[in-house]
Structure formats: structure tokens, C-alpha cells
Amino acid sequence: MTAPTPARGFTTAILHSDRDSPIEHGALHKPLHVSVAYAYKDAHDLAAVFQGRQPGHVYGRQGNPTTAALETKVTAMEGGVATVSFATGMAAIGAIMLTLTRAGDHVVASRYLFGNTASLFQTLEAHGGDVTFVDATDAAAVEAAVTPRTRLVFVETIANPRTQVADLAGIGEVCARHGLVYVVDNTMTSPWLFRPSTVGASLVVNALTKYIGGHGNALGGSVTDTGLFDWTRYPAIHDAYKGANPKLWAVTQIRKKGLRDWGGTLSAEQAHHLSAGAETLALRMDRQCANALALARCLAAHPSVRAVHYPGLPTHAQHERARTLFRAAGALMSFELADGVDPFAFLNRLRVVVLSSNLGDNRTLAIPVAQTIFWEMGRERREAMGIAESLIRVSVGIEDEADLIADVERALG
Ligand SMILES: *Cc1c(COP(=O)(O)O)cnc(C)c1O
Numbered sequence: 307m308t309a310p311t312p313a314r315g316f317t318t319a320i321l322h323s324d325r326d327s328p329i330e331h332g333a334l335h336k337p338l339h340v341s342v343a344y345a346y347k348d349a350h351d352l353a354a355v356f357q358g359r360q361p362g363h364v365y366g367r368q369g370n371p372t373t374a375a376l377e378t379k380v381t382a383m384e385g386g387v388a389t390v391s392f393a394t395g396m397a398a399i400g401a402i403m404l405t406l407t408r409a410g411d412h413v414v415a416s417r418y419l420f421g422n423t424a425s426l427f428q429t430l431e432a433h434g435g436d437v438t439f440v441d442a443t444d445a446a447a448v449e450a451a452v453t454p455r456t457r458l459v460f461v462e463t464i465a466n467p468r469t470q471v472a473d474l475a476g477i478g479e480v481c482a483r484h485g486l487v488y489v490v491d492n493t494m495t496s497p498w499l500f501r502p503s504t505v506g507a508s509l510v511v512n513a514l515t516k517y518i519g520g521h522g523n524a525l526g527g528s529v530t531d532t533g534l535f536d537w538t539r540y541p542a543i544h545d546a547y548k549g550a551n552p553k554l555w556a557v558t559q560i561r562k563k564g565l566r567d568w569g570g571t572l573s574a575e576q577a578h579h580l581s582a583g584a585e586t587l588a589l590r591m592d593r594q595c596a597n598a599l600a601l602a603r604c605l606a607a608h609p610s611v612r613a614v615h616y617p618g619l620p621t622h623a624q625h626e627r628a629r630t631l632f633r634a635a636g637a638l639m640s641f642e643l644a645d646g647v648d649p650f651a652f653l654n655r656l657r658v659v660v661l662s663s664n665l666g667d668n669r670t671l672a673i674p675v676a677q678t679i680f681w682e683m684g685r686e687r688r689e690a691m692g693i694a695e696s697l698i699r700v701s702v703g704i705e706d707e708a709d710l711i712a713d714v715e716r717a718l719g
Contacts, residue, residue, distance in 0.1 A: 316383065316498060317588045323379045324581075336375035336581065338574045342366040358549055358558065368565045372574035376581045380518070380528045383497035383584070384510050387533035388557040390564065391526060391577065395493060395513025396422055397570025398527030399460075402489060402509060403427075405563040406556065408542050409434055412455040414486075416442035416472060418465035418691060421679050423491070427460075443624060445476025452480070457542070458487040463502070464494040464628070466665065467640040467675050467699040468692050469615045471624035474631060478506030487535055493517070493666075498588045499595070499633045508535035509556070514580045516666030517637075520590050524579035526572050529564075531557045590668065590704055594637035597670075597710055598702040604711050605641050610718045614641040637702040638665055640675065642694050647718075649674050649696050655717035658709050665701035670710055672700045 314322070324336040331337075344363040346352040355362035363370055369377075369391070377389040392398040403426070407413060415427055417439040427437045440447040442461045459481050461472040474490065481488035489509045490502035496517040502510045512518055514526035537543055537555040547558040565571055572580075595618075602616035614621075617628035618635030628635050643649050653661055653672060662671040663679055673679065675697040680688050685695075702710070 317585070319382045320379050320584050320587070323382060324375050326378075327375075335578065336372055338578055339371045340574050341370070358547075367569055367571050368561055369571070370574055373572045373577040376514075376526075376572075376577040376584075377528065379581060379584055380497075380512065380514070380530055383518075383587075384492070384512075384530040384532065385497075385501055385503050386510065386530040387553045389528050389530040390557050390561045391514070391528045391572045392565070393527070393570045393572050393576070394525045395491075395511065395515055395527035396426065397564075397568070398511050398513075398529050399423055399491070400426060401560050401564025401568060401570065402511070402529055403430055403435075404568065405560050406487060406540075406542055407435065407457055410436075410455060411457040411542075412436045412438070412453050413458050413460060414438050414440060414448055414451045414456055415460040416440065416462060416465065418442060418468060418470045418472075419460075419462060420466050420491070420493070421683065423460075423462075424683070442472040442477065443470050445473040445480050448473075448477050449480045449484075452484050452486070456484065456486060457540075458489060460489045460491070462491040462494060463500055463632075464617060464636050464638065466494060466638060467615075467680075467697060469617050469622070469636070469639060470692075471617050471622075471628045471631070473627070474502070474505040481508070482506055485539060487540070494636055494638060495632055496587060496591060498591045499636060500631060503532035503534060505631070506534055507532055513666075514584075516664075517591060517594075518587055519580040519583040520587060520666060520668060521579070521583050522664055522667035522669070524576040524583070526576055526580045529557070529560055591637065592634070593704045594702050595634035597705065597707050598637045598639060599635065600707050601700070601702055601710060601714065602639050604714065605639075608715075608718055610644050610647045612642045612644045615639060638699070639702070640697050640699045642696050643698070649698055652717050653698065655719075656713055657716075658705060658713035659700070659717075665699075667701065668704045670700065670703040670705055672698055675699050 354360035380389040438451040487508045490507040491511040493513040510530040533553045599618045605611045606614045616639035659670045676695045
């Protein structure tokens with residue numbers, strides 16, 4: 307669904323978004339639409355909706371009014387022109403790759419990627435895709451990898467788990483110079499900390515599962531078109547999706563080919579959970595970022611800790627970049643314990659912090675990285691990604707700061 311950027315504050319716009327369009331019975335939340343199919347009294351209307359000449363819904367695999375209401379909110383949050391939602395963040399990323407690249411195309415991707423996204427790119431390579439992984443903290447490394455066949459560049463804002471900050475503005479200039487689609491996965495920052503449209507991103511991915519939903523009770527993903535890329539110059543758009551407004555060509559193709567062909571559709575129930583969660587995104591993230599900075603400072607000062615990776619610390623390699631680009635340095639960090647301190651014993655002593663693999667939850671979650679989420683890829687690739695065997699990742703929640711600090715200090719001993 308498309309939406310103009312409202313001239314209201316971030317949170318006000320999310321809270322009142324559903325009431326901007328006619329809403330059933332005056333309900334303050336967009337109701338849950340669970341119908342699979344949608345009927346029309348006039349066959350001309352049915353045909354017009356099918357052909358994209360008229361807005362409307364036909365079959366639930368391509369969305370429903372409840373997911374559309376969430377899409378409108380994400381579009382407003384990102385300041386984009388349109389959003390397509392998916393059942394998960396991975397479905398959103400997969401849909402971009404499968405619908406916008408073709409055999410023979412080349413993709414440049416960050417070497418520091420969410421593990422499952424790295425796995426997806428490996429799967430694409432197994433199907434003939436051509437991906438070059440580069441150090442995205444350096445725009446020159448991205449530019450050096452560009453070939454005449456390069457179509458798309460994929461980066462994350464703050465990498466998980468080592469928190470490298472990509473040279474987002476520099477890569478935006480590289481993409482503009484070479485006419486490349488610039489995809490930014492904004493999950494770690496969320497549109498509250500950072501809008502990728504400000505650095506020239508073409509498409510923005512959000513794993514709604516994380517900070518936007520925030521409560522760890524629903525999966526979802528989204529792709530937002532910022533309106534900055536000129537799709538009339540892109541070869542892989544099917545003629546059927548070239549409507550009057552070229553800014554909508556790519557999202558139409560992503561919805562049609564991505565949802566229709568691959569079917570990773572967000573359900574109305576999950577969309578409702580995510581929409582309700584999104585209302586407090588700014589409040590939660592402010593608190594999470596403040597907690598994270600306090601925790602990072604506490605860890606950095608502790609003799610049992612060897613290194614802390616958090617962009618909010620002046621010791622971080624991209625601290626200045628993070629300060630310039632982001633409202634705050636995020637709520638995810640990782641750290642290495644000093645030699646002789648057993649990471650598993652430390653984790654087992656935590657009482658407030660939960661041992662879990664998710665991130666972006668209201669609760670603070672910790673996990674030993676090499677033995678869990680990055681286990682499958684093996685030691686060699688972990689080393690290439692800068693992941694120490696003793697690395698612990700923490701996704702900081704909204705607990706009272708004193709409880710969090712006390713819990714970690716007690717566990718450190
Ligand atoms: C979690 C995550 C995803 C995938 O989201 P899911 O909803 O779990 O599929 C993608 N990118 C990043 C950066 C993530 O943290």
C-alpha cells in the first residue's frame with residue numbers, strides 16, 4: 307500500500323495511521339481480516355483489481371487489509387513510497403533477491419551479515435547466483451567489487467554480532483555512481499534510529515520480528531521502496547508491472563512474484579501483533595539504547611572482560627560514523643571474556659538476562675555466538691567474520707538499568 311509521509315511526529319504517525327483511512331466501526335486498531343478471498347459485485351472491478359488498475363484484494367497470499375495497514379505504517383516510519391510485508395524477515399530478503407536478480411547478474415554483499423542472510427546468499431550461489439562478499443565498513447571495497455554485471459548491493463546498518471557499522475553514506479554514493487540497487491537491512495537500527503533513505507538506499511528491509519514488533523511474540527518482515535531508484539533503467543522488471551508510477555514497479559514485482567510465487571505471506575494475526583508493538587518502538591528503543599550504553603560501559607570497565615563491541619563506545623572503530631548516522635548506537639553488543647573466565651559458567655550465573663537466540667525483545671537476551679547461531683558455518687568462516695570462540699552477544703531489553711547491571715556484575719564475579 308502506498309502512503310504519503312505524514313507531517314507528524316514518528317510515534318503520532320504510527321498511533322493514528324489506521325484512522326487515516328475509513329476504518330470499520332470506528333475501531334482504533336485495524337481489524338483482523340482473515341478472509342482468504344475477496345469478492346466483487348461487478349466483474350469489471352474484479353478484472354481491474356487483478357490487472358492492478360484498481361486497488362483491492364483478491365487472494366490472501368498477496369496480502370489482506372490488516373497486513374496492508376501495517377505496510378502503511380512501515381512506509382511512514384521509513385519515509386518511503388510503498389512497503390510489502392512478509393511472514394519473516396528472511397522471506398522479505400529472499401523475495402528481493404529472487405524477484406530482482408536474474409541469471410548472470412552479480413551482487414555485492416557485506417561480509418558481515420546476519421548468519422541466516424549469509425546462508426541465503428550461499429543458497430543463491432548454489433543456484434548459480436554470483437555474490438561477492440566485501441568489507442562493507444569501507445565503501446572503496448564495495449566499489450572495487452563492482453563489475454559491469456553488478457545489479458545490486460546488500461548491506462546491514464550495524465552488523466550482528468560484532469557491530470561493525472557499514473559505510474552507509476559512502477556506499478550510497480557508489481551505488482548512485484554505478485546505477486545499482488542499494489538494499490539496506492535496517493533491522494538493527496530500525497527506522498527510529500536511522501532512515502536508510504537519507505543515504506540513498508533504494509530498498510529498505512526490516513525484520514519486523516525484532517525491534518518494530520519488539521515483544522518477541524510475532525514474526526514478520528518488510529521491504530520498503532524509498533522512491534529513490536529509477537526503475538525505468540532496471541532490466542529485470544516484467545512489463546505487466548510497469549504501471550503509471552515507475553516508483554511502484556519494483557514493489558509490485560516483489561509483491562506479485564515474491565508473495566504470489568513463493569508464498570511467504572504475513573498473516574493478519576501476526577500483522578496485528580506487529581502493529582501494536584510498533585506503537586511503542588521509539589519509547590522502547592530509547593530505553594534499550596540507554597540501557598545498552600550503560601551496560602557496555604560497565605563491561606568495558608570490568609577486569610574480567612577483554613573486549614566490548616558496541617558502536618556507542620569511543621573505542622569502537624566506527625564510533626564517529628555511528629554518532630553521525632544514528633540517533634543512538636543501538637541495543638545490541640557483543641563481548642569477549644578475559645582468558646580463564648568460562649563464558650558458559652558466566653552465562654549460567656545470570657538471573658535477569660535470559661539465555662536465548664532472539665534479539666530486539668523487551669527482555670535482555672544473551673547467547674554464546676560460536677557455539678550456537680554461528681556454529682554451523684565452522685571455525686574458519688567465523689574467524690574471517692571476526693567472531694572469537696568466546697564471544698557473547700547481548701540484546702539489551704527495557705529492564706530497569708540497575709537490575710541489569712547488578713545481574714551482569716554478579717555473574718562476572
Ligand atoms: C532476524 C534478522 C533477519 C531475519 O528476520 P526473521 O524474521 O527472523 O526471518 C534479517 N536481518 C537481520 C539483520 C536480522 O537480525
